[in-house]
Amino acid sequence: MIAYLDASVLVALLIDDVFNARAEVFVTSIRPVPLLSDFASAEFVSVISRRLRTKTLTETEARDALSALDVWAAGEVTRVECATADIAMATAFMRRLDLPLRTADAIQIAIAQRVGATLATFDLQMLSNARALGVPVATA
Numbered sequence: 001m002i003a004y005l006d007a008s009v010l011v012a013l014l015i016d017d018v019f020n021a022r023a024e025v026f027v028t029s030i031r032p033v034p035l036l037s038d039f040a041s042a043e044f045v046s047v048i049s050r051r052l053r054t055k056t057l058t059e060t061e062a063r064d065a066l067s068a069l070d071v072w073a074a075g076e077v078t079r080v081e082c083a084t085a086d087i088a089m090a091t092a093f094m095r096r097l098d099l100p101l102r103t104a105d106a107i108q109i110a111i112a113q114r115v116g117a118t119l120a121t122f123d124l125q126m127l128s129n130a131r132a133l134g135v136p137v138a139t140a
Contacts, residue, residue: 001030001031001118001138002032002035002115002116002117002118003030003034003035003117003118003119003120003138004034004035004036004037004040004080004108004111004112004115004117004118004119004120005027005034005035005036005040005077005120006040006043006105006108006119006120006121006123006126007040007043007044007046007047007104007108008121008122008123008126009023009026009027009120009121009122010036010040010041010043010044010069011044011047012122013027013072014044014065014068014069014072015048015051015057015061015065015068019122022122023122026120026138027076030120032078033076033077033078034076034077034078034120035077035078035079035080035112035115035117036073036077036078036079036080037079037080037081037082037108037111038079038080038081038082039082039086039104039107039108039111040108040111041069041073043104043108044069045066045069048062048065048066049062080111080115082107082111083111083114085110085114086107086110086111086114087107087110089110089113089114090103090106090107090109090110091106093106093109093110093129093133094106099129099132099133100125100129101129105123105125105126105129106129108121108126109126109129109130109133109135112130112135113133113134113135117136118136118137118138119135119136119137119138120137120138120139121137121139122139127139
């Protein structure tokens with residue numbers, strides 16, 4: 001299975017989270033290696049920054065998490081860039097108006113669709129939306 005990881009899986013994999021064990025088992029089972037976009041990485045950094053601002057992470061923990069992302073992504077994934085076509089597809093998804101899609105989720109779904117990957121996420125709303133859009137999903 002070619003799996004594209006969204007930010008919820010990254011968070012569970014790289015910082016203390018209720019889904020840590022599930023994320024580790026899932027990610028280590030992916031063959032070949034999982035796909036990671038620059039957009040998912042940016043979303044991960046946003047989560048870390050927000051947790052620092054809300055004081056659920058210390059500055060040291062935040063820096064450690066960012067470093068963990070860099071080290072992990074350097075050797076354990078295939079990188080995928082967000083493309084203009086992904087933004088256009090995400091916009092088309094949202095213009096349907098029948099799905100409760102957030103912009104970031106729509107972009108992640110569009111990237112997974114473009115690269116022909118199964119979307120791996122812990123976000124149940126995103127999972128439901130991806131299924132409705134015909135994108136294969138894996139509940140990590």
